[in-house]
Amino acid sequence: MLNINNIISKDYLSSKNIKPSFARIKIFEYLSNNHIHPTIDEIYHALIDEIPTLSKTTVYNTMKIFIDNKLVKLVSIEDTETRYDINVQIHGHFKCESCGKIYDFNVDLHNLLTDDLNGYNIHEKNIYFKGICNTCSNNSNTN
Amino acid sequence: MLNINNIISKDYLSSKNIKPSFARIKIFEYLSNNHIHPTIDEIYHALIDEIPTLSKTTVYNTMKIFIDNKLVKLVSIEDTETRYDINVQIHGHFKCESCGKIYDFNVDLHNLLTDDLNGYNIHEKNIYFKGICNTCSNNSNTN
DNA sequence: TTACAAGTTTGTAATGATTACAATTATATG
């Protein structure tokens, strides 16, 4: 089942000093092709048909490795669900309270620095909104 | 043990349609006097001496009521620890990765609206940074 | 090819925060 994407993913993982095992490649490709900020459970169920021996522990292990090596960022919006994002650039998240989807949005956080954080060493910036998404708003209007 | 603060807290809870029981008053006052974004466990241990019969379930119940009635906001920074904030205005949080403290900072999020969210109904805006706080930076410099 | 070492994956058990729930206790009102 070697194809170009497979090779690219493999090389990419290698370039990040992650041994490109079958499970890791598949998990990485799932994240790359599905920018939906999935949970561990969603990743697991998306791949269990293709990798029948996959265990959730492996998904947990793999995500930990990806995070440690900065391939993936953890998304903490609800404290009840841990999600993962293959997009590690600074960007905003909008969580729809109706359908539960998490949308990305672009945001420039460089110029909003405040005096309150003078002398603070900032490693990471996160922003998220909550509300009702476009699709859900339209659906409820036409009822 | 009636004092002016107690009466004020009592009236305030009543004005928000929350029956001002002893536990609720004490929890509310703890949050008002300690802007440290405490966990359930911290609230519980801070009050157990004063209210020896207090149960954690009551702290959970009370925080749920406070949140439902918008007296308190939930702070989701780490998915491993749920914290609570008596300050419900929009403001930023800075979590120090060294000492674990969560600092407030002022931020104006009104003008950073992006086209990506046109048609989206925004209910809530959250922003948090992570890094090393002033105090921890200075401590490590003088080692 | 075979043997071995190192790393990966797996299943199961442990942990720990949160929730469910029924019993007990407190509070308010007549």
Next chain:
DNA sequence: CATATAATTGTAATCATTACAAACTTGTAA
């Protein structure tokens, strides 16, 4: 006081995550 209503409590259940040891893979060298 008597009663109804609401709040509190302790215990058990739930569920996501982590710990861990055994089994399996992979790469390398004899």
